[in-house]
Amino acid sequence: SQQGEEDPQALSIQEGENATMNCSYKTSINNLQWYRQNSGRGLVHLILIRSNEREKHSGRLRVTLDTSKKSSSLLITASRAADTASYFCATVPPGSGNTGKLIFGQGTTLQVKP
Amino acid sequence: NAGVTQTPKFQVLKTGQSMTLQCAQDMNHNSMYWYRQDPGMGLRLIYYSASEGTTDKGEVPNGYNVSRLNKREFSLRLESAAPSQTSVYFCASRAGVGGLSYEQYFGPGTRLTVT
Numbered sequence: 001s002q003q004g005e006e007d008p009q010a011l012s013i014q015e016g017e018n019a020t021m022n023c024s025y026k027t028s029i030n031n032l033q034w035y036r037q038n039s040g041r042g043l044v045h046l047i048l049i050r051s052n053e054r055e056k057h058s059g060r061l062r063v064t065l066d067t068s069k070k071s072s073s074l075l076i077t078a079s080r081a082a083d084t085a086s087y088f089c090a091t092v093p094p095g096s097g098n099t100g101k102l103i104f105g106q107g108t109t110l111q112v113k114p
Numbered sequence: 115n116a117g118v119t120q121t122p123k124f125q126v127l128k129t130g131q132s133m134t135l136q137c138a139q140d141m142n143h144n145s146m147y148w149y150r151q152d153p154g155m156g157l158r159l160i161y162y163s164a165s166e167g168t169t170d171k172g173e174v175p176n177g178y179n180v181s182r183l184n185k186r187e188f189s190l191r192l193e194s195a196a197p198s199q200t201s202v203y204f205c206a207s208r209a210g211v212g213g214l215s216y217e218q219y220f221g222p223g224t225r226l227t228v229t
């Protein structure tokens with residue numbers, strides 16, 4: 001079963017606006033990752049936040065993690081048309097050992113209009 | 115440095131036919147994974163290989179088999195294809211050193227249709 005649920009399922013904004021996507025998960029985690037998928041392509045890793053971190057930045061990306069609410073958010077600031085893609089959260093549940101298994105959410109499809 | 119490569123890119127099968135999806139990585143990664151992606155379902159793990167010589171079932175292994183041929187290559191086999199296996203299949207790899215590297219690198223995918 002899917003670990004994460006993402007909200008919203010689809011988001012459409014104008015270039016220059018900020019985009020916020022949310023991910024909720026069910027069990028405790030070691031870390032949470034965000035991936036981007038351009039249409040017809042494989043996934044690309046964006047950022048990883050560990051369970052003992054609350055916020056992390058990478059360029060125009062800001063990720064927050066609230067383990068008490070079992071939720072994370074991804075903020076893309078000053079969005080560009082090239083940010084149009086689907087975004088997925090993925091979790092590594094405790095007990096995975098060194099398997100590196102990921103459980104993915106269903107994704108948010110972001111459209112940035114020029 | 116090609117990263118993760120998958121062949122074929124597209125395939126159409128008839129129900130009951132068999133085929134093998136090939137995956138190779140040139141990053142000297144220890145762990146490799148096979149996922150399927152269906153509309154509105156995100157990615158679901160089919161099988162994985164945490165290290166060369168080992169394979170384990172993921173979330174949706176029924177109807178599939180895998181082989182970790184060597185450190186570079188991890189193949190997925192459909193013995194008797196069914197329409198429910200129509201999907202996009204992704205292979206991924208991870209360095210997997212010391213359990214600290216969780217980032218996965220994905221191939222471009224294989225789009226499979228079973229009629």
